[in-house]
Amino acid sequence: MVKVPELKSQYIWIVVLIAFVTTAVTPLGAPFKIFDTTQEVYNFVESLPKGSIVVMGGSTVFAFDLESSASMIACIKHMARKGLRLVNIPLGVESVQYQKYCTDAARVDQKYGGPWKYGVDYVQLPYIPGGDPALVQLLTDVRSAVSVDVYGTSLDQLPIMKDFRSYKNIALWTCPHWGITSIFRFVTGERGIATAHFAQAAAYTGSYGYRTVFPGLVYVTNGWIGGAGYEKLMGYAGVGTAANDGYALASALLLIFTVLGNVTMLSQMRKEEEKEKVEVK
């Protein structure tokens, strides 16, 4: 039997690199499915009455949360189209920059030709430190936790904040961040507010189970592919669709290398068995 040689890691990395560079230069346009979970988020946002206040809030690091931005950006576009309003609540040090990135990328502000006006249709609050107690404080009484927006403008001078005083004014909490457990616990569990977690693929399995804990209140999308689905529902191709090629390719490569690793191991075992038989004879 032929002995399959052990591959050096460098060769595997070159294959992965070539695959990604090729699809980045020449997009494959790999097909993808709109999962039921993505459709459910879309339907829920669609069902909200005009003027409802939606929160984008949570925390962790920008680079890791980038995977969630595909769904979040599509959802912000959806909100603007529906005439909803958005309050951005950063609970992590990088969340202000991340939430600005999502809002800017959605191109919903009037400066980009969109329908939203800052302070009227959406607002960015400053970083709110303190973890879970700060979140509870904010839900109980917004002004006792924060008194100005990110520019330092008093909340009382912002028209949107006149209608946002406590958790009772929130129609939906969207979380495009890794830190979702506190949101499920204090926002959904204790106060009964619906939450949409635009989860990274690695966080999806953890969040998925909360659907059975709080039926009808928890909505989850799955990483880039969930974002691609939301983009398709909104009728445009964004970062999620662009990342789908890489996602499809990576899932194929992982399986190919898994099989190859086992074939290599089996061939080496056979070869050693044959060698042992020859030595015994």
Next chain:
Amino acid sequence: MSSLTYVRGYLVRLLIITGCLSALISWYFVSPQADTAFTELNIMNMNISLFTLFVGIITISARYIRTIKAREKYWPYQLYAMVLMILWVIMGTTVGLFSDFYQTAYLSTKITLHIAILGQIVFFMASGAYRVFRIRNLRTAIFAIGAATLCALNAPWIAIPFPQLDPFREWLLSHPGMAPGRGIMIAGAIGACALGIRVFLGLEKGALRVTEAA
């Protein structure tokens, strides 16, 4: 008993216990006074959390300045980090955190580099899949087959031609996938509670440097 031991060992512990219990006031009592106390404690908590950011800068600066002065290993990198930190703070306070200029600078440097670091994971995942998912016995078989199955069921080129596999994928996520995840969370939470009680009771000898002071 020295006064330092008394402060570290008993007074600080008493304050922490009182503070933690006070934070639960609004959960158990419905009164304006309880709400006011809860609000005040939360504001203190927020201030302390914010102060930890400064503690981080002070700690890093103290260590780096010492290393730079002594010209120890990697001192040029630490000098570079110190200069960058100071410049970044000046820039942030001058142009504002929500300005397009700050956003562009932030995206072009820190975020791009961080994404590059995270992007490397896919390379290690591929070489890891080649070496780790080798079926040598029952345990490795469950490990490898479980991972490969989830990977395949989430892959677009499987999900589209075989939509009838969707319920199986969802079952894997919500049952075998979720159960151990919850187990780990419950175990971690019980462990955290037990550790907290031990710290408050002074059974953890390292807590609040009681033993060190004594």
